[in-house]
Amino acid sequence: MKLAAALLVLCFLCSLQQRSGAQSCNDAGFSDGMSYEVCNPLSVLNSVLHYTYHASNGTVDIAYRAWQSASGWVAWAINPDGVGMIGANAFLAFHNGSSVMLYTTVFTNTNPAPSDITDGNLTFTVHSRMAEYSSPGGYYTIYASLDLPRNRTSQSTVWQASTSFSGSVPFGHAYTGNNIISTSTMNFLSGQSTSAGGIPRLHRKNIHGVVNAISWGILLPIGAIIARYMKVFKSADPAWFYLHVACQCSGYIIGLSGWILGLQLGSDSKGITYHKHRNLGIAIFTLATVQVFALFLRPNKDHKHRLFWNIYHYAIGYGVIVMSIVNIFEGFDILDPEKKWKNAYIAIIATLGAVALALEAVTWPIVIIRRSSDDKAPHAGHGENGYA
Known part of the structure; x- marks a missing residue:
């Protein structure tokens, strides 16, 4: 998945350009x-x-x-x-x-x-x-x-x-x-x-789009997939947690730069405001920031409030991912690049979705068997492998 993200960055930065269609002076x-x-x-x-x-x-x-x-x-x-x-x-x-x-x-x-x-x-x-x-x-x-x-x-x-x-x-x-x-x-x-100012501005728009597509639209979904499915496997504990944090923090930091660039672009666009794109961007950044700071308030696994924290963490996390993907497509409509770039992002998201579905099918039987075993062993501790 990271390879696909890297390829997308390379392709965007090297090749993304507007179709000029300038005509010739001949004849x-x-x-x-x-x-x-x-x-x-x-x-x-x-x-x-x-x-x-x-x-x-x-x-x-x-x-x-x-x-x-x-x-x-x-x-x-x-x-x-x-x-x-x-x-x-x-x-x-x-x-x-x-x-x-x-x-x-x-x-x-x-x-x-x-x-x-x-x-x-x-x-x-x-x-x-x-x-x-x-x-x-x-x-x-x-x-x-x-x-x-x-x-x-x-x-x-x-x-x-x-x-x-x-x-x-x-x-x-x-x-x-x-x-x-x-x-x-x-x-x-x-x-x-x-x-x-047109071409440099277009270049900044391209950078804004690439950075946000990679951070909010690819790294965050990968981090969520790692957290949901890798932790089911005991051998992946605690590696899954550090990978999850690495993806989410990288996505947030990179996304922060894209968000700031978006604010600058909005400030430069006198009289032109993309209300839906702007409002979604503000909501995404606000919720993601709350999510980051909430890590410092994360209770221990056996704390009585851990369940509520988990519900909050999942709801905000998945909400940010969904809004990010929606806003990336809003950005595609605004920037209007060649269709191949939008299709490339669709292919990456579809691939991540297919991987998630496959892992869902693989991990659910493991979780069901493990819970069944725990029910038969009443003194066994729950959550010690991170799946509860």
Whole structure:
């Protein structure tokens, strides 16, 4: 089981990556007859930014091309004062009937109402704009000529895509996967584009997911299996106890680092909260912490309150494991990695479950025979081998 866990860590750390789907600059033709000096394939959401910067007057001509179905919408924006959606001055292209519409709108918060999505002025001058959709190619192209805000050549840019509408206007997009990392800092003078926090943030999310999957989702179940089944065998006493403690303490310590990283990610996600994932994480950590400190209050095996302590210990322990597995799948839905990683975790959990069922079948007859023998020997001590 530990080998499987190690393999999962190795595979995640070495290979987990988002599917970018960035398009090529080759064979780009534009209906406006323009040619652009710079082509920058963007990292996610199947999109490319073409542009020409005019240093003499601080303007830029852009052609933003994004591959999307005709029933969806795309957007490209400059955020003069920050990173991400709040403050973004956006160009939104979408279909309204048979016509392609292009709205310019400023997003002032992360929860706009449909009525806020209107065609208005941006905070900088837009000299011209238009949008079109190519049916054979399956992409939108947004054309615009604009003044760079404050005449700065380095600008924070955002782009987005979705198929969600409210009435006839674009409204809402996914808050997972590529849709939450589609930001970059574009230097229109040098042509260089650097991540504005998206890729490092994605890397931290991957680490958060890997650490928590290994700790809460694999080490803790292995520790529970050891405690439940190894202690039945007299020859495993007291080794089973130390193995159990090693697994649970390792899982808790490693999980603590993943939990702290999760808090940092949540703090950085202004306006985006995964309530179920967060609440489960807090509950898991709280109960696990209580479980750890309860070890210092563990009565002796023959103490009259030991039975109650055992009931509490089992209930909290199994509860933490169940909630951890549920929350790991919540994390998969949020991070949206390639399906093979989710399938790999399912395979590991299924294997642990199969091992537990097999050990259940093996150990129950031993326990029944041992209890029967104890009943016939009334002076025999119970619990001395740890099974009671």
